[in-house]
Amino acid sequence: MKRLEVWLYHLCRLILAAVFIYAGSVKMNDVVAFAGHVAAYQLLPYSSNYLVAVTLPYVEFLVGMLLLLNSRVRPALLTIGGMTLVFMLALVLVLLRDLNIDCGCFDPGGGQGVSAWGALLRDVGLMVLVVLCWWLRTRTSDGESAER
Amino acid sequence: MFADLKRILPETCVLIALGCLFGLTINHQLVLDAFSGRLTAQPSAIAEESGLAALPMPAMLDEVRQLVASGGIVVDARSPDLYTLGHISGAVSLPMAEIEVSLPDFVQQVAKERTIVTYCSGFGCPDSFDLGVLLLEAGYRDVRVFEGGFPEWRDAGLPVGGGEQ
Known part of the structure; x- marks a missing residue:
């Protein structure tokens, strides 16, 4: 039982790490195009879209690396959870306003990806992984002296 | 937990x-x-090949407003679909994708002395710059590129034409 939990924990952690390292690095490659995707949500004034575009990919990449290295896992999970909540809120607003845009979740250069519904569903999946990973981390680290 | x-x-x-x-x-x-509004649209291959002595000048949002008020012509380089969805109020559609067809008409109707402002979708889209180069080549003397394009104009709450988005 304990062993299965440890195994499951590492699986969740590595999936999240892969998703966020990938998401961060492809967006870092084309910050300007990603700014355009952020602007398509029509939530921020023009120049502020650049601020999101130059910071978000780097935060995503950093948390992905921490998860990969199995270090500061819960701060990283909390960050991912927070970001994913914001993404979901933005997608809900897109659906409410009936905008037909690419979610800009991953490669800014790759044309029309999934629909807002698809992206929202994917974010729900990520949230499940985050909660599961947090819970397993807490359980498996119980009894260990220093959690890192 | x-x-x-x-x-x-x-x-x-x-x-x-x-x-x-x-x-x-x-x-x-x-x-x-x-x-600071100093971002300019990126020149693409077309602009680099042109060998023009002068390239189109960048224009910021405030300048564009003044140019429009003083009789400048705003030209939309995006696709007709995007133009229909929404464009800068009063802009003329001159899509880069079908420029060979539409440019001769435009040249016939618009005097070379007029100031022209080109724009596209902002965020580094090259079409406004490329269109600016073509207009300079066609003989227009005062051509500006509005890098912020439609997103910056719309987000500033300025008048927009076309359908609902």
């Missing part, structure tokens, strides 16, 4: 701050340019 939150929360803040700081440091020039 949340017993360590007191320790985790500050670490989370530090983590986010580090990521933001890293991104801002690497891209500081881009951010400075964006906020």
Whole structure:
């Protein structure tokens, strides 16, 4: 039982790490195009879209690396959870306003990806992984002296 | 499950701050340019091949408003679909994709002395710059490129034409 939990924990952690390292690095490659995707949500004034575009990919990449290295896992999970909540809120607003845009979740250069519904569903999946990973981390680290 | 939150929360803040700081440091020039309005559309292959002595001048949002007020012509380089969805009020559609067809008509109707402002979708889209180069080649003397394009115009709450988006 304990062993299965440890195994499951590492699986969740590595999936999240892969998703966020990938998401961060492809967006870092084309910050300007990603700014355009952020602007398509029509939530921020023009120049502020650049601020999101130059910071978000780097935060995503950093948390992905921490998860990969199995270090500061819960701060990283909390960050991912927070970001994913914001993404979901933005997608809900897109659906409410009936905008037909690419979610800009991953490669800014790759044309029309999934629909807002698809992206929202994917974010729900990520949230499940985050909660599961947090819970397993807490359980498996119980009894260990220093959690890192 | 949340017993360590007191320790985790500050670490989370530090983590986010580090990521933001890293991104801002690497891209500081881009951010400075964006906020000072100095960003210009990127010249693409067309512009580099043209060998023109003068390239179209960048124009900021305020300049574009003044140019429009003083009789300048605003030209939309995006696709007809995007133009129909919404465009800068009073803009003429001159899609880069079918420029060979539409440019001769435009040249016939618009005097060479007029000031022309081109725009596309902002955020580094090259069409406004390329169109500017073509208009200079066609003999227009005062051609400006509005890098912010439709998004900046719309987000500033300025008059928009076309359908609902």
